[in-house]
Amino acid sequence: MNAVDAPAKTFAELGVPQPLVRVLATDGKTTAFPIQADTLADSLSGRDLLGRGRTGSGKTLAFAIPLVARLNDETSVTELAMQEFEQLRNIKDNDARRKAMLPHPRGLVLAPTRELVNQIDEVIRPLADAYGMSTATIYGGVKYSRQIAELRDGADIIVACPGRLEDLLRQNALSLESVEITVLDEADEMADMGFLPAVTRLLEQVDADGQRMLFSATLDHGVDKVVKRFLTDARVHAVDDADAQVDTMTHHVFAVSQGNKHEVIRELASGKGKRILFTRTKFQAKNMAKKLVDQGIPAVDLQGNLNQNQRDRNLAAFSSGEVRVLVATDVAARGIDVSDVEMVVQTEPPEDPKSFLHRSGRTARAGEKGDVVTLVLPNQERGTRSMMRRAGIQVRCETITPNSPVLEELVGEHAPLVHGWTLSVPVTNPSAGRSRRRKGSGSYGKNAGGQYRKTSGAERKRSAEGLKSRDDRAAGGKVGKYDNRKSTASTEQRREGKRSQQWSDWNTDSHGSRDSRDSRGENGRGGRRSAAGFRSSRSGKRAAAPFRAGR
Template sequence: MPRNDTDFDDSLTDGQDEARPLAFGELGVPGPLVRVLAADDKKTAFPIQADTLPDSLAGRDILGRGRTGSGKTLAFSIPLVARLGDYDSFDDESTMSAFRREIKRRRQERLEERLESDFLPHPRGLVLAPTRELANQINDVLMPLAQMYGMTTTTIYGGVNQKRQVRDLRSGADIMVACPGRLEDLLRQGLLTLESVEVVVIDEADEMADMGFLPPVKRLLAQIAPDAQHMLFSATLDHGVDEVVNEFLHDPKVHSVDSATAEPDLMTHHVFETTRADKHELVRTLASGEGRRILFTRTKFQAKKLAKNLTQNGIPAAELHGNLNQNQRDRNLAAFESGDVRVMVATDVAARGIDVSGVELVVQVEPPEDPKSFLHRSGRTARAGREGDVVTLVLPEQRREARRMLKIAGIKVKPIEVTHDSPEVLELVG
């Protein structure tokens, strides 16, 4: 039986005060978390955080629509930890000692519970994510917030041995960030239960739909108490995402910060028409700049070949595609995040959920097959208030399809013919 009949028209969404950024404390974020955020130089909220936090902190179900990079991870991490922590009588230094004593008492309580012979892991918080990379990035945001309340987090995903994950669960992990497949596998083995989950988040729901994960997501949500708080974040509400909302979210507050096809003000698009003869040199030129840049290809073979070619030509590049094992993916992503390499060559699927700050340029070496992939690729830059450029390379035979895709995506840009040494190209190299 559906739990609601939410109409997804934007007229239902709440607006936000654009006069000034709101401080986290003004939005009702508990004092302990305000401290953690301030220590990381986060003092004011992004729009989707300011929009959703009053409702999510109050325990309302949330349907959040916003493009990747708009601050969604923190938007659900704060209420997830605050709701599970359930300690907000903290306003000044004099109460800090009382807060610490309470956290110590809770830790001891959980330790005694884990020592019982019939202990079955039962995390109280769950975040579902489509990819391992996104799960790790969410966990990085969650961990310091959870630690403030004496709670622990863990990641659950396939492609690696499950021993570490099982050990974390048996150690009493309070919050899981999980990919649906591995989590279902552990549940089938009887290694944990979801009956104690109080807050569940479904992140990048549209990506999970594209990857065929909605059936396991539904099976997992069916094991969680109906009165648990549900938060779902998605760029779009098609391909079955609306069914998940109707079945599992109860009277959700609908928040939309960005239109599903809106062009961000800080993002500049370029469509470069080139020839097959000059394209390879053009790609090398665009890859040679100083800042971080991501080059997208359609296939794993193309990504591997291009990364190798760039490296051999003096432009160190890391590859990210489905043929790499988890250790290789982690190593390459870490090299890109740290700046050891400034160029990442990736396929669409492998790059889903990547959240690396400071990407100055996205190059679509081959136009994607659909407008949604175009917007997803573009969303790797111009994140968190920073400017960025997106270049789409188009061969003569690709012009008509590229025009159609840009129109559907809502991108208005005039194509220009270039060579590798055109001023428009060199300006992007820096």
């Protein structure tokens, strides 16, 4: 009997520490999925391991539990702080001391997309909280300063995209030399996205004697080389093949005409359950979501032209159930772990079997049922049949119209239309660069009593106007017609000078110096000033545990 056929074991029976068992039980998790039951004995003992399984099989919890449990077992936070204080006190070389004062996280999880980073963090954070440990997320699209602040507040575990993590390392914002446990999640996707060289450079910087866990659906595109180089005597756990079909997933291939395709999509989107509609381009995703909203079906899009706040907001609206329809490009094919998605609609057949399987994997997760619908035009039928055959899926193509009984049966009861709908979810993901600043806009200034209070934008404008009027009175209190003409001429001269400077900057940028200037401005001098400011402002905190505070 293998791990898949064996009766489900509880987390307590698998040796998970009681504080984590209680956290999991609070979230309704008491028994382990096959990949969790299969890997926990080795991962909790500190073995390197390679986990292979299809998407939605529970891999995140399979590495999150041993990551937190083993970091807590190494030593207590107090003991660690005392050890680091003694080490720092004995360092005489200034350069070595500065390096030692950098944040030194002890756990690292690498993932290919910001959505996946956030969702991994949401799984790890409650477990880490049970032991008083903290986490930080690192990915592009948000300000460096917010992520650097999280690191300096003492993050024990960081969940990161390789590119932004390398950026922060180049800024000397942290060190990886104390990382004891490293996890690579969706390693095959990182290979597909060209991240393996960065992943290799990052693995070269972590503790060479630390534990490594790699989770991947496949071992192609160079992932096998990473396994051979960085995993030592790794245990391999494969609970199923990457292309294994999910028993609770039902596939449908519908042939439609160009003229009735959108009506079929609208019908598929009109049901009561959650569904994800995949498009090939960002433009299609944006337009399709807008068109559905105009027709009374609340929908949000998820695509690369959205900024991070917009992506977090739209995903939060879908996760919470405020909207039932998410229209997405392949940016969402990995990294979205939303429960109760009852249907995935591929409005365009994907280009390869791997994309097809990962799109499909957004439904029928964790044993739940789900349908996958692939729409094809007449000229796409042959290619789609070949692609699905390579994906290990056999299903008959059926020609339908918006009124076909098979479509009505699949969609079920329609949700009420909501005309004039607008998204009301505020913002956003709390892990997207969690800032310790006070909420709201405005700045702080002293009132008449010498106390600090917050000032609004209108108050600052009135204050500026008052200063201007005082300056005018000091200059004689008179601004005549000639003075106005002179002022206007000066303004035009300034504008012309600014245009000349912009033209000069453009010429300079065209010769390749723009990136270096930007990096000096955002990542260089500003980063050093921020670091200096942190060390002085945290001096009181460092008195209790000097080295620990820097981590």
